[in-house]
Each structure stands twice: as structure tokens, then as C-alpha cells.
Amino acid sequence: MKRRDFLKTGTAVGGGLLISFCLPELTLARQAGSTKRAFVPNAFIRIGTNDIVTIIVTKSEMGQGVYTSLPMLIAEELEADWSRIRVESPPVDPAYNHTQFGIQITGGSTSINSEWERLRKAGATARMMLVAAAAQTWNVNPQSCRAERGYVIHGSGRRRLSFGALADAAAKIEAPKDVALKDPKDFKLIGKSTRRLDTPSKVDGTAQFGLDVRVPGMLTAVLLRPPVFGAKVARINDEKARAVNGVKAVVPVRAGVAVVATGFWAAKLGRDALEVVWDEGPNATLSTADLREQYSNLARTPGAIARKDGDPVHALQNSAKQITAEYEVPYLAHAMMEPLNCLVDLRSDHCEIWTGTQFQTVDRAAAAGVAGLKPELVQIHTTLLGGGFGRRANPASDFIVEAVEVAKAVRAPVKVIWTREDDIRGGWYRPLWYDRLAAGVDAEGKPIAWTHTVVGQSIMAGTPFESVMVKNGVDGTSVEGAAELPYAIPNVQVDLHSPKVGVPVQWWRSVGHSHTGFVVESFLDEVAHAAGKDPYQFRRALLAGQPRYLGVLELAANQAKWGSSLPGGRGHGIAVHFSFNTYVAQVAEVSVSDDGEVRVHRVVCAVDCGRVVNPDTVVAQLESGIIYALTAALKGEITLERGRVQQSNFHDYPMLRMNEAPEIEVHIVPSAEPPTGVGEPGVPPTAAAVANAIFAATGKRVRRLPIRASDLRKNA
Amino acid sequence: MITLNINRTKYSIDVDPATPLLWVIRENLNLTGTKYGCGMAQCGACTVHIDGEAVRSCVTPVSRAAGKMVTTIEGLATNLSHPLQQAWIAEDVPQCGYCQSGQIMSAAILLRENPKPTDSEIDDAMSGNICRCGTYPRIRRAIHRAAQLASRRAK
Numbered sequence: 001m002k003r004r005d006f007l008k009t010g011t012a013v014g015g016g017l018l019i020s021f022c023l024p025e026l027t028l029a030r031q032a033g034s035t036k037r038a039f040v041p042n043a044f045i046r047i048g049t050n051d052i053v054t055i056i057v058t059k060s061e062m063g064q065g066v067y068t069s070l071p072m073l074i075a076e077e078l079e080a081d082w083s084r085i086r087v088e089s090p091p092v093d094p095a096y097n098h099t100q101f102g103i104q105i106t107g108g109s110t111s112i113n114s115e116w117e118r119l120r121k122a123g124a125t126a127r128m129m130l131v132a133a134a135a136q137t138w139n140v141n142p143q144s145c146r147a148e149r150g151y152v153i154h155g156s157g158r159r160r161l162s163f164g165a166l167a168d169a170a171a172k173i174e175a176p177k178d179v180a181l182k183d184p185k186d187f188k189l190i191g192k193s194t195r196r197l198d199t200p201s202k203v204d205g206t207a208q209f210g211l212d213v214r215v216p217g218m219l220t221a222v223l224l225r226p227p228v229f230g231a232k233v234a235r236i237n238d239e240k241a242r243a244v245n246g247v248k249a250v251v252p253v254r255a256g257v258a259v260v261a262t263g264f265w266a267a268k269l270g271r272d273a274l275e276v277v278w279d280e281g282p283n284a285t286l287s288t289a290d291l292r293e294q295y296s297n298l299a300r301t302p303g304a305i306a307r308k309d310g311d312p313v314h315a316l317q318n319s320a321k322q323i324t325a326e327y328e329v330p331y332l333a334h335a336m337m338e339p340l341n342c343l344v345d346l347r348s349d350h351c352e353i354w355t356g357t358q359f360q361t362v363d364r365a366a367a368a369g370v371a372g373l374k375p376e377l378v379q380i381h382t383t384l385l386g387g388g389f390g391r392r393a394n395p396a397s398d399f400i401v402e403a404v405e406v407a408k409a410v411r412a413p414v415k416v417i418w419t420r421e422d423d424i425r426g427g428w429y430r431p432l433w434y435d436r437l438a439a440g441v442d443a444e445g446k447p448i449a450w451t452h453t454v455v456g457q458s459i460m461a462g463t464p465f466e467s468v469m470v471k472n473g474v475d476g477t478s479v480e481g482a483a484e485l486p487y488a489i490p491n492v493q494v495d496l497h498s499p500k501v502g503v504p505v506q507w508w509r510s511v512g513h514s515h516t517g518f519v520v521e522s523f524l525d526e527v528a529h530a531a532g533k534d535p536y537q538f539r540r541a542l543l544a545g546q547p548r549y550l551g552v553l554e555l556a557a558n559q560a561k562w563g564s565s566l567p568g569g570r571g572h573g574i575a576v577h578f579s580f581n582t583y584v585a586q587v588a589e590v591s592v593s594d595d596g597e598v599r600v601h602r603v604v605c606a607v608d609c610g611r612v613v614n615p616d617t618v619v620a621q622l623e624s625g626i627i628y629a630l631t632a633a634l635k636g637e638i639t640l641e642r643g644r645v646q647q648s649n650f651h652d653y654p655m656l657r658m659n660e661a662p663e664i665e666v667h668i669v670p671s672a673e674p675p676t677g678v679g680e681p682g683v684p685p686t687a688a689a690v691a692n693a694i695f696a697a698t699g700k701r702v703r704r705l706p707i708r709a710s711d712l713r714k715n716a
Numbered sequence: 717m718i719t720l721n722i723n724r725t726k727y728s729i730d731v732d733p734a735t736p737l738l739w740v741i742r743e744n745l746n747l748t749g750t751k752y753g754c755g756m757a758q759c760g761a762c763t764v765h766i767d768g769e770a771v772r773s774c775v776t777p778v779s780r781a782a783g784k785m786v787t788t789i790e791g792l793a794t795n796l797s798h799p800l801q802q803a804w805i806a807e808d809v810p811q812c813g814y815c816q817s818g819q820i821m822s823a824a825i826l827l828r829e830n831p832k833p834t835d836s837e838i839d840d841a842m843s844g845n846i847c848r849c850g851t852y853p854r855i856r857r858a859i860h861r862a863a864q865l866a867s868r869r870a871k
Contacts, residue, residue, distance in 0.1 A: 063811030063849045195808055202813030203801045205749015205789035209814060212748035220743075245732065263743045264752075265735045337753050337761060337814040337848045386751075386814030387848050420754045616808055620854070624811060627850025650758035650846060659839035661852035 039167035041126040041175060043095035044119060045074060051150060051164035053078070054086045058096045058115060060106040060358050061089075061198060062336075062388035063624070064679045065617035068196045070115055072613055076189045077123030077182060080163070081150030087197060089382040092360040092375075103361035107393050107507070109580035109677025112613055116675055117181075124179040126170075133169035134161050184611065184672065193616035198384070210341045210356040210383045211417065218343065218413040219248055221406050222267040222422075224274050225256040228643035229286075229427055229502050231278040233257060240273035250274065253405040255398065260410050264417055283502035284643040288432070291501065291640075292328065295434035295455040299326065303453055303497035304473035306483040310491035315449035319440025323530045326436045327519045329705045331429040331638035333653060334508055338386020339423045342403035343415040346371055351378045351407075355400065356385035358393035362464075366397035370404040389628070390507040394428060395463035424653050425645040429638055430508030431456040433515040435482075437523045439489075445531030447542070449491040452482050452520070457505045458498040473498070477507070481516030481579060481684060486549060487524065487542035503640070509628055510683035513579040517684025518633075518691070518705065521575035525692040526701065535692060536562050536574050548608050549576060551669045552585040555606035559667050560587035570601065573692025575685035580677035583608040583669075586626070586685045588662075590693035592700075596709035600630060600662040600690055605682065607666065610673035618678050619666040625682020626664055631656040633687035637706050718782050722747070723791025733779035737771075738762045740778045741788060749789035749817045753846070760845030763818040764788050770825040789817035792824060799869065800824055803862035811849035819845045823859050832863050 038054075039047040046054040055071040067087045075082055090096040096104050099114045127147045134152035135142035138159055145154050153160045163170075184190070201207040226232075238250040241259055246266025251258045259270035316322060342355040344367075351371045357363050360380050368375040385392055394400075403416040418426065433456040440449035458475035460466050469476055474496050476483075483494045508514055528538035536557050543549045553576045557563075562572060569591045576585040589602040603626050612618050635654045639646045647653040691702035700712055720727045722745060729744050736755075741747045741764070750773060753761030757772035764773045765787040766780070792798050796805070800820050803809075810816045819842070826833055826841035833841065838859050847855070 061812075063813070065811070195805065196810070198813065199805050199808060199810055200796055202810035202816050203789075203804045203820060204792075204796055205747070205817050207813050208748075209751075211752065212742075214746070263739060265732075265739045335848060337751075337759070337812065337846065339752065385812060387812045389848075417752075420756075620808065620811060620851075623853055624850040627852065628848070649756055650754050651756065655759075655846045655848060656850070656852075657843040657846060658852045658855065659843040661850070661856075664853050 037167065039170045041129050041170070042122050043090070043093070044122045045078070045126050047126070047163050047167050049164045049167045051081070051084050051162050052086055053080045053084050053150070053163065054088055056088050056090045058090060059111045060356065060382050060385055060388065062106070062356070062358065062385035062392070064111070064621060065196055065614060066106070066111050067198045068194060069112060069614045069617055070119060071197065072189050072194060073115060073119040074123035076187060077120045078127045079147035079149065082189065082194070084150055085197065092364045092380050097361070105361065105393060106358040106388070107390065109582070109679040109681065112675045113581065113677060120181050121179055124181055125175055128176045128179060129170045129173040130163055130166050132173045133166045137161065137166070137169055190613050191611070191615070194614050208383055209338050209386045210343065210354060211338055211386070213343050213354040213383060214415070215343065215345055215413045218415055219260050219262065219410065220264050220267050221258045221260045221414050221416045222264065222271045222419065223253070223256040223258045223402065223416065224271050224276055225422055225426065226278055228278070228280045229283045229504060231280045231284070233276055234279040235277040237275040240275065241270040244270040244273055249410050251406055251409040253402050253409070255402040258406045258416070260406065260414060268419065280643065286502060286640050286643045288330070288639040288641070291432060292434065294499065295432070296326065298455045298497045298499065299434050299436035299453050302493070303455070303495040305493070305495050306474045306479040307492060307494040312449045312451050312491040312493040315491035316438055316440040316451065319448055320443040321441050321530055322438060323527055324436070324438045325523055325526060325703055326434070327522065327703045328434045329432070329515045329518060330636070331432045331503065332508055332632055332636045333424050333429055333638055334389040334391035335423060335653065335655065336385070336387030336389060336391060339420055340391070340399040340418040341415060342399050343413065344403045344407035345413040346404060346407040349377065351404070352381065353378065353400065354381045354383055356383050356388070356392055357400070358385070358388050359397065362395070363397045363400045366401050367404045370401055371408065389509040390511070391428060394506065395465070398428070420650070421648045424638070424648050427504035428506040429503065430514055431459065431505040435519045437519070439523070439527045441527065441531045445533055447487070447489045447527055447531070450485065450489045451493045453495050453497070454479055454482060455497040455499065457501050457503070459505050459507055459511070461498065461500070477512040479516070480512040481577060482520055484578065485520060486546060486578065487539070488544065489542070509625070510579060510680040513577065513680070513684040514632070517575070517577040517579070518687040521577060521685060521688030522691050522703070525573070525688070525695065529695070534563070539574070539576060548583045549578065552576060552583045552606040552608050555667050555669060556585035556587050556604050559606065559665060560589070560604035562587060569697060571693045571695070571697030573689045573694070573696055575688035575692060577681070577684040579681045579684050582676045582678060582681040584622070584681045584685055586689040588686070588689035588693045590690055590697055592694060592698050592712050594714040596712035598634060598690070598694060598707055598709070598712065602663045602665070603686065603689065604665045605667065606669060607678070607681070608669035608671055609678050609681070610671050610675045612668055613675060615668060618668055621678040622666045622682040623664050625680065626686050627656055627661060629683040629686030630662070630690070633690050633705055633707055634660070635706050718778055720778070720781055720786060721784065722786045723788060731778060734777050736774050737764070737776045737778045737781050737786070738773035741773060747788050747790050751814055751817060753815065758846070759815070760822060761815050761818040763821040763845065765821060765825065770822050789821060792820065798824070799862040799865040800827070800858070802865055803858040806861060807854045807858040809851050809854040809858050811851055815845060815847045819847065819855055823855070823862070826859070827863060827866060831867060833859065
């Protein structure tokens with residue numbers, strides 16, 4: 001079947017509807033024997049004669065709840081019985097491409113927003129076909145029939161047929177061209193907290209992550225990776241490695257040297273015994289101290305202009321009071337709980353891959369290139385992802401490519417497993433950023449000038465997205481959240497230096513906002529204090545006429561009882577940030593001990609993400625973003641010396657733990673606007689809210705993350 | 717040959733006795749609910765019970781489990797009937813879910829020792845388990861809920 005026929009309905013094997021017309025031939029061949037009769041109105045829905053409604057979810061489930069919220073969109077319009085909904089991950093196929101990005105990808109906090117129309121229409125289309133099939137069966141006007149909880153019902157309910165009973169007949173109905181969507185006031189599912197469909201499998205050990213998949217004859221590989229980014233193998237002595245019981249092969253690949261064995265432990269012991277001499281190359285001299293010095297010098301000169309309003313230099317000179325500050329944040333590893341892994345079964349004429357990825361189209365093309373096969377002959381089975389945070393959408397498909405290389409060398413199915421040390425030291429970090437800001441206020445304390453120089457590596461440079469994302473020397477993701485400064489300040493300049501450094505960098509939950517949220521909202525707090533204004537009222541005044549900003553700001557402030565007196569030594573800090581089309585404000589309540597230890601007691605969060613599909617998922621994602629951000633604010637730091645990453649595992653790259661987790665309250669602003677993202681927008685304001693609260697509690701300003709107790713000691 | 721009793725089933729396995737229990741459970745027995753997260757007892761994703769004690773299976777040589785009763789998440793209860801599983805579902809705790817087997821196995825020992833833990837007792841018992849998705853507030857609520865469920869069942 002040709003690809004352009006893809007979205008057409010078709011007639012099936014054995015009386016039902018051909019289920020595999022949307023699947024590549026490889027999968028088709030495999031499933032031919034087990035094909036069950038089903039109604040498949042489009043690429044997203046399969047209704048079996050057993051009444052089970054299977055939703056093929058276009059996005060990867062990495063914790064953000066898409067295996068529940070996306071089926072909700074379909075079920076709402078389909079009038080399905082929610083208890084009969086099952087989910088599957090899709091094959092790699094253009095039918096599952098992102099509606100805005102044109103490739104199969106999960107990212108950018110766009111899943112709900114981008115599927116809002118498409119999946120509701122898919123559900124409505126299927127419903128109309130089922131209704132038409134029932135009307136035909138009963139020989140009545142379709143207008144006199146309706147769908148409800150998995151049945152089509154005629155008139156007052158005397159006659160009813162289940163979706164499963166109608167599957168064969170519906171398969172013969174032509175899909176309608178136009179479908180009307182429900183008036184939101186009629187939503188039954190959308191807008192109501194709905195329990196996640198994947199929870200049962202995640203509490204009894206049955207959920208399948210990439211690490212859990214195995215195929216017959218599978219071997220396991222662990223790579224010895226270079227000690228310095230870009231280092232090349234000079235010499236290998238694999239005698240001791242090969243002597244380890246269970247080790248089958250030692251294979252050099254571009255990413256390092258793979259030790260292939262019967263299982264993980266043998267592979268790991270083999271790797272420990274492997275002796276490799278490296279040609280370390282130019283990155284062997286990299287150090288964080290040098291980078292900070294280089295960046296700080298760059299920050300003193302203007303970079304490529306990302307935004308210029310008015311004449312900020314002149315306005316600064318003419319202001320009654322000037323404030324200048326420098327901020328910096330470190331490289332950060334994503335550190336998903338499930339270390340990267342990829343299982344590859346490469347045959348002469350096709351290749352199957354099992355992995356948790358956010359980036360199917362790009363990964364498949366990269367795998368096909370290594371395998372020497374056409375992309376259509378490579379299939380990726382997307383498993384559950386044990387966390388993603390951006391790392392599993394790698395522009396170089398690093399964890400896929402190396403696994404295909406190993407499989408190609410050993411001619412057997414191989415699963416490559418990263419150790420935690422490989423993960424922490426493996427690069428693709430959130431960049432190190434250094435920012436210099438200046439602001440001027442007039443005699444009344446009104447800000448009249450704002451300049452912001454950002455210094456840090458471009459994550460888009462060198463990727464296929466560079467031509468789209470980098471304009472006039474400005475990588476939009478480097479300045480996002482800074483260039484769109486929302487405050488009413490007449491003279492603004494935001495500029496950017498993008499030094500090239502040999503550390504691989506990548507998007508990390510909330511991308512550029514992960515640093516600009518901290519920097520902009522902390523510095524604005526400094527300006528408010530310099531102007532003698534309350535930081536909340538200062539923001540309110542500068543956001544006049546921007547109701548959605550004000551909505552979250554006021555809701556968070558009110559819920560946190562901004563301005564009320566707090567128990568001994570505690571301070572409140574506030575921050576508001578717009579990212580991924582979502583508005584978030586947070587108020588943190590913090591205390592600092594005499595020895596400088598920070599305790600975040602409570603975070604009150606308000607979010608406006610347009611219309612809400614699954615409210616409890618919105619709350620969960622905001623909670624998650626806040627805790628992810630607290631780890632970055634209080635703990636996270638990757639540093640380099642002599643080109644070597646100094647951290648390696650959770651003892652020296654620590655995570656926030658239960659005893660440090662604050663009480664979190666999330667309040668949702670009701671809205672009828674189109675839905676927007678929630679996976680990332682919880683992250684950006686948190687560090688600023690905490691840092692601003694530290695200032696309120698101690699009078700000490702935090703300008704460098706992670707927050708250091710040594711800077712906050714009583715007499716420091 | 718090492719004889720293991722895992723989830724009340726006996727296994728004889730030909731394996732290097734120094735191999736961590738985690739990898740024997742996962743790869744030799746195909747019980748993959750127990751997860752690898754760090755390999756150095758830092759994150760708790762690999763938590764199992766040996767003779768009723770919570771241990772980090774990633775640093776426990778399989779020889780230490782010989783002749784003892786080992787319970788993994790798969791053996792905790794049947795049909796999601798454990799109060800912790802019920803509470804985890806009711807509070808919609810998991811996000812990515814990868815750490816949750818370990819969280820539940822740690823919480824099971826907490827509740828056995830302390831059927832009605834306070835927040836700070838939960839903190840003490842659960843701070844060895846990392847959740848990168850930040851489900852801590854929900855884990856705390858779910859443990860309280862499980863404590864109530866268990867006490868109702870006991871009556």
C-alpha cells in the first residue's frame with residue numbers, strides 16, 4: 001500500500017478492517033499472523049470486535065502523562081467507554097509526525113497543544129462512522145442515533161450496539177470529510193482529573209522500559225568512553241577484558257570501545273579490565289575555571305543583538321540610579337533515573353530497535369545510515385521512557401548510533417547499557433551560562449533601561465536545526481525568556497555571545513528558560529529593591545495590561561499570603577515566567593540556617609496553561625518541574641578540570657530527596673484559551689523565587705547556581 | 717550453583733557469587749521490575765527485601781541472598797492488592813515510574829515497622845530513594861493513605 005493511502009480506511013483481512021495499513025511493511029509482516037478483526041478509522045484508533053479501543057499515542061510517555069491525556073482527547077469525541085481504552089506506542093511513520101515540527105518527536109511541551117485538534121477530530125471521525133454503521137444496520141436516519149460510553153444508541157435507547165459489534169460494519173463506511181467538534185461546555189472527560197492509565201503497570205513491576213526488553217540470543221554491551229570529550233582511541237589492550245568470564249567481544253566504535261558480553265555484569269567487569277590509551281585531543285585542557293574567566297570577559301562586551309528597544313545605553317547614563325550584576329549557572333546533566341540504553345537487532349535486510357526515545361524520525365535516519373539500510377527497513381519500538389527531560393531527543397542520536405555500530409560489528413542482537421557514570425560524564429549538558437545585566441531607574445523608582453548580555457554555547461549550532469533556529473548570529477533558544485522581557489521598560493537591549501567549546505550541549509528541561517528564568521527574575525528583584533519597591537507590586541505595575549501574567553502573579557501572591565509576616569527567619573520570594581506559551585508564577589518560602597543551609601519550606605505555584613485537559617496531570621507536572629528546578633538551584637553542577645568531568649554519580653551529582661522536598665501547592669487559572677505546555681514551564685521561575693526568598697530572609701543576593709551554603713553563612 | 721528463593725520460588729543458578737543480586741534477578745530470572753539506577757546504593761531503584769529487610773540489590777552479591785527469602789516488586793502482592801499499590805494508584809503517584817518499584821519496596825518495610833508514620837518518619841525512611849520526576853509530595857500522601865488502608869483492613 002502506498003503511503004499516500006495511509007489515512008484512508010480500507011477493508012480488512014477476514015471481514016474486519018485492515019489494521020496494518022498504517023504500519024510499515026516490516027511490522028505488517030510480523031503481525032499478519034496475529035491480526036485481529038478491528039475497525040481502524042485512522043492511524044490513531046483501533047476498535048476491536050471485543051470492544052477494546054486501542055489508542056496509538058503519537059507521543060513518547062516519559063512521565064508527563066501523555067498515555068492518558070492524549071487518549072482523553074480521542075475518547076471525548078469518540079464517546080468511548082474509558083474503561084475499555086488501551087494504549088500503544090506507534091511505529092516510526094509520517095502519520096505520527098508532530099503537527100507543527102514535521103517529524104516524529106516528543107518535546108517542547110507541545111504534546112497537548114499540537115494534538116488538541118488532530119486527535120479530537122480523529123475521535124469524532126470514528127464516532128460518525130460508527131453511528132453511520134449503526135444507522136445503516138437499523139435502516140434509520142443517523143441523526144436519530146447517538147454514541148455514548150462505547151455504544152451507539154437509537155432514539156430513546158431501545159436499540160443499541162457496542163462499538164465492537166459495529167466494527168466490521170464501520171470499516172465499510174467512508175470517512176466523513178468534515179467533522180464538527182464538541183462545544184467545550186459539553187466535555188465529559190476533558191477538564192476532569194482522570195487517573196493515569198499507566199499507573200497499575202508502574203506499581204507492580206510490569207511496566208516495560210527500554211532496559212527491560214530482551215530478545216532471543218541478545219548480548220549486552222557496556223562502552224569504555226573517552227575521558228575527555230572528542231578523545232580518540234590510540235591503543236587498545238583487551239587481553240584482560242577478553243579473559244573475563246562471559247565477555248564475547250571487544251569492539252571499537254566511534255563513541256568508545258564496547259565490551260560485549262552475556263550480561264551487564266560481565267560486560268562491566270570486562271570494561272573495568274580494558275586498557276585503552278587515548279589521544280585526548282584539544283579538549284584535554286578544558287576547565288570550568290577558565291571558561292568562567294573567558295565568559296566573564298565576553299560578557300563585558302555587547303554580543304549579537306537579540307532585541308533592541310529605544311536607546312538603552314543613553315537611558316542608562318541618564319538614570320537616577322544604576323544597578324549592575326553578573327549571574328552564572330553551571331553545566332547540568334539530565335540524569336534521568338533510567339540510564340540510556342538501546343537494543344538493536346540488525347539483520348541483512350532489516351533492523352529492529354527497542355529504546356526509549358523522544359526523537360523517532362531523527363533516530364531512525366541515523367540508525368539507517370549506520371546500518372546501510374533504507375529508513376523504511378529500520379523500525380523503532382518506543383518503550384516507556386524512565387525520564388527524558390530532553391536527553392532522549394539527541395540531535396546526533398548518540399545512544400542509537402553507537403548501539404547500531406556495536407550490533408553491526410558483533411552480528412548479534414545487542415543491548416548497550418549506559419552506567420550512571422557514563423550518563424553523568426557523557427556530556428550533552430545544559431550549557432554553562434554567564435550573564436551581565438544593567439538597569440537604570442528614574443527618580444520615582446521606575447525602570448527606564450535594561451541591558452542583558454548572555455554568554456553561553458549554542459545548543460543548535462551544528463545540528464540540523466541550526467538554519468531555522470539561529471538567525472543573525474542569535475540562537476533563539478539561548479535568549480528565550482530574556483529577549484521577551486515582558487516588563488514595561490522603554491529602553492531594552494538583549495545580546496548574545498555564543499562561544500564554541502568542546503563540551504556537547506543539548507536542550508535540558510525548559511531549555512534556555514532554565515537559565516533566563518533565574519537570571520531575569522532575580523535581577524528584576526534587585527532592581528525592585530534598589531528602587532525601594534515591593535518586588536510583587538513592582539512586577540504588577542510593570543505588567544499592567546498583560547492579564548495572563550497578572551493572573552498568575554496575583555493568584556500565586558494571594559495564595560501564598562504575600563506580605564504577611566512569616567515565622568522566625570523565613571522569607572518569601574516571588575518570580576513569574578512565560579515559557580512554552582504557559583504563564584507560571586511561584587512564591588517560595590525559605591529559611592537559611594546560621595551555617596548557610598537553605599531550607600525551602602513551601603512553594604506556591606499558579607499556572608495559566610489555557611484549557612486544561614487533565615487537571616491532576618497539570619498539577620503533577622508543575623510539582624515535578626519545581627522539584628527538578630530545586631535540584632538545579634540547590635545541588636546540580638557539572639564541572640571540568642583538565643578536560644575531565646569531575647562528577648560521576650549521585651554521590652557527587654546529588655538529587656533533591658524526600659527530606660528536602662517542600663510542600664507544593666499548585667493553583668490553575670481557569671481559561672478557555674487553547675491548551676499550552678506544562679512539562680517544562682514549572683522549572684524556570686523556581687530558582688529565582690528561592691533566591692529572592694533568600695534575599696528577603698538574609699539580605700544576601702544569590703547570583704550563582706547552585707546556591708552555596710558557604711556564601712550564606714551568618715558571618716560570611 | 718547458588719540456590720535462591722525469590723518470591724517463594726526456588727531457583728538454582730550457575731553464576732559468579734560476586735555478581736550483584738540486581739543483575740541476577742533482572743537478567744537470569746527476567747524479573748525486570750527491580751531497576752538499575754546508580755550501581756552504588758545511592759538511589760534505591762534496586763530495592764528488594766532479603767528476609768524482610770530492605771537492601772540495595774545493586775551492591776549486594778548474589779551469594780548474600782543464598783538460602784534466604786528474597787522478595788521483589790513482583791512478589792509483593794498479587795493483583796495490585798498491597799495497600800501501597802492501592803494508595804499509589806489512588807494518588808496517581810508515578811510519572812515516568814522507573815523508581816517506583818524501589819520506592820514501594822522501601823515504603824513496605826517502613827509500614828511494617830511503623831504502621832502510622834509521621835511526615836518526618838517518612839522522610840527518614842524514604843530519603844534513600846531518588847525520584848527524578850519529583851513525585852515526593854505524592855509518595856508522602858500515598859504512604860499516609862496506605863497506612864490508613866492497612867489499618868482498616870486489620871480491623
